[in-house]
Amino acid sequence: ADVDDAFFALIEFANGAAGTISFTWAGHGAPIALPGGMAIYGSRACLHGATLIRDDGSREAVADLFDREATAAERDAATPHGVTDPFGLAYLDWLRAIRAGSQPETSGVEGLRDLATAFAISESAAAGESVTVDGVLAGTIDTWQREIDAHYGL
Numbered sequence: 001a002d003v004d005d006a007f008f009a010l011i012e013f014a015n016g017a018a019g020t021i022s023f024t025w026a027g028h029g030a031p032i033a034l035p036g037g038m039a040i041y042g043s044r045a046c047l048h049g050a051t052l053i054r055d056d057g058s059r060e061a062v063a064d065l066f067d068r069e070a071t072a073a074e075r076d077a078a079t080p081h082g083v084t085d086p087f088g089l090a091y092l093d094w095l096r097a098i099r100a101g102s103q104p105e106t107s108g109v110e111g112l113r114d115l116a117t118a119f120a121i122s123e124s125a126a127a128g129e130s131v132t133v134d135g136v137l138a139g140t141i142d143t144w145q146r147e148i149d150a151h152y153g154l
Helices: 062-069 072-078 086-100 108-127 133-138 145-151
Strands: 006-012 018-024 039-041 045-048 051-054 059-061
Touching (some): 006 108, 051 062, 108 133
């Protein structure tokens, strides 16, 4: 079968910040297990699951860091009424938006943009050049997607 087993992307954000994303099914060493398998690497530390690992090797539970550093307003925003379940928080946010006649924190538009960001990685690889998320959203960048669209008559 012809499937993707790894991806690596260099990202330039609108504010000029640079980032990297990588994922693989085919790496060496111990796998990063799920749940909690995501690792985020920054300029001075790595966030692995629920643990912050600083460049000096020190480790700290993210919950302990949050408990020590977060303001009362940040705590209430993160766990309103003590709700900690991710689905419960999403529903609470959605219900509050309905009550207020406003938008939830994340919307379908945000979800679409997140998906386009993931597809931009495949589009960039297929085109062999840098691409923009806006180009993927507009359908003007479709080297990777074109074959799929043709198969489904889109």
